[in-house]
Amino acid sequence: MISLELIVALADNFVIGINKEIPWHLSEDLKHFKAVTLNSNIVMGRRTFESIGRPLPKRRNIVISRDLSLRDKGVEVVSSLDEACRLVEKAPKEGFPCDRLIVIGGERLYKEALPKAKVLHLTRIHRSFDGDTYFPDWQNLPFKKSSSEDHFSDECGFAYTFETWTLGSV
Template identity: 40%
Template sequence: MENPNPLIISAIVAMSENNVIGKNNQLPWHLPADLQHFKAITTPHTILMGRKTFISIGKPLPNRINIVMTKDHAFRAEGCILVHSIEEARKWAIDHHLKEIFIIGGSTIYQQWMPYLDRIYLTIVHDQFAGDTYFPALNTHEWQEITRETHPADAVNPYAYSFLELTKK
């Protein structure tokens, strides 16, 4: 019998044209439109991040359930749910009747969750950046672009960017 309430697993990520998503545990660009986009998509839902991403943010993101996935059983994150595996995270989400969770990084977490993703909300920053953290390469045979909005650079957003929604084929 098919699950009447399947859990949708989505990733949300901003990356440069050369797949960079971070440098020194920070975004290598400042793009206010992308931060607004991220907030609009993830609020009031559940987000899942790795320990390093949580540390770089410094606190739980407001108006969302924050799950931190870490192998470190001694790690504590006030105001967050802690899980230690994909299986534990999925079980928690299903037990709490969630419809969707958003994977928000970092690189290792995206890599681990890639086989389970149903959807990717992708911001492409139209420039090349130096970085030390990358989003995994997407297999174009596995993903279908559903929507794309392209925006030029402006006085507030110094880089051109595109918002894409991809679903698994």
């Protein structure tokens, strides 16, 4: 069975984006994202892929879209989250685990994946931002915090926390 994980940076008001961009630039979070997702299967929606602009290196990039021409851009295209899970399990790629898939965005995919997720990798930005894209409220789901690291960014002038939440156990 595949372990579905979500990774996201979100503000206190659940904002994750505005105008197809992240409303903050936190280099420490980019390093954290890389450490969690490197050599892993990642899945994203088409808009997230377009905002990134290219496949992320050293990751198996899967995009959920009806636009099959995206395959020409070096990603695997599937039509649903369930199809992405089946692809990882039944058509593994050398060097990538066949039992782990990490959702990296966007809003609609997070909403669909959250009830099926086993692990949440959160960067909690301790500030509110204006935005038009939000992460769904997970706080009433049976996740338990398994790790937490508090930090402060001199570069950005705000505090943030790296948290890992695991379904049902600590």
